[in-house]
Structures are given as structure tokens and as C-alpha cells.
Amino acid sequence: MVLGFFFIVVGLPxxxxxxxxxxxxxxxxxxxxAEALNNQTAEKAAQYAAHTERLEQRVRxxxxxxxxxxxxxxxxxxRLRDDRPVN
Structure with missing residues (x-):
């Protein structure tokens, strides 16, 4: 009985x-x-957007x-070959 009381009063809290x-x-x-993953995802999205813009310019x-x-x-x-950026 005392052991049960001790467990409830001291042990459980x-x-x-x-x-x-x-x-x-x-x-x-x-x-x-989650914050680190969000930052990484935002950075990749920006890279993809820049790459897409370059591709759209080339297609035009x-x-x-x-x-x-x-x-x-x-x-x-x-002239376009000379203007192409080197990666």
C-alpha cells in the first residue's frame, strides 16, 4: 500500500x-x-526557375x-555561339 502511494505521489510525476x-x-x-527541408526545397525551386528561364530564352x-x-x-x-555562357 505504501509502495503504491509512493509510486503515485513521486514516481508518476x-x-x-x-x-x-x-x-x-x-x-x-x-x-x-522541417525548416531545413523547406529552405532546401525553396532553394531548389529557385534554381529550377532560373534554369527554366534560360531554356525559354534559348527556345525563343x-x-x-x-x-x-x-x-x-x-x-x-x-554570334549566338559566342554569347553562350560557359558553365
Whole structure:
């Protein structure tokens, strides 16, 4: 009987307090991991957007070249090759 009372009065609050602290730490860790993942995802989205913009610009140039009827087509193609950024 005394052992049961001791467990209820002392043991249970200690166990619950330790458990609650462990849960708070785990939750804080999960929040940090989610924040890191969000930052990484946003950075990749920005990289994809920049890459898509570069591809769209190249397609516009190719469309213009394909529909151009001018005699200086070869000169314009060579000029575009010279302007291409080196990666």
C-alpha cells in the first residue's frame, strides 16, 4: 500500500515530467528538420526557375532563327555561339 502511494505521489510525476521533456525535445528537432527541408526545397525551386528561364530564352532564339528568312542566318548562329555562357 505504501509502495503504491509512493509510486503515485513521486514516481508518476517524475516519469511524466521526463517523458514530457523528451517529447518537447523531439518536437523541437522535428521542427528544425522541417525548416531545413523547406529552405532546401525553396532553394531548389529557385534554381529550377532560373534554369527554366534560360531554356525559354534559348527556345525563343531558336524559334526566331527557324522562322528568319534573312541571308545573315549563319552569322547570327555564330554570334549566338559566342554569347553562350560557359558553365
Amino acid at each position: 517524475v516519469i511524466l515530467g521526463i517523458g514530457a521533456d523528451m517529447f518537447r525535445r523531439w518536437l523541437k528537432h522535428k521542427e528544425k528538420m 532564339v531558336l524559334e526566331r532563327i527557324a522562322t528568319d528568312k534573312g541571308a545573315d542566318l549563319a552569322d547570327e548562329i555564330e
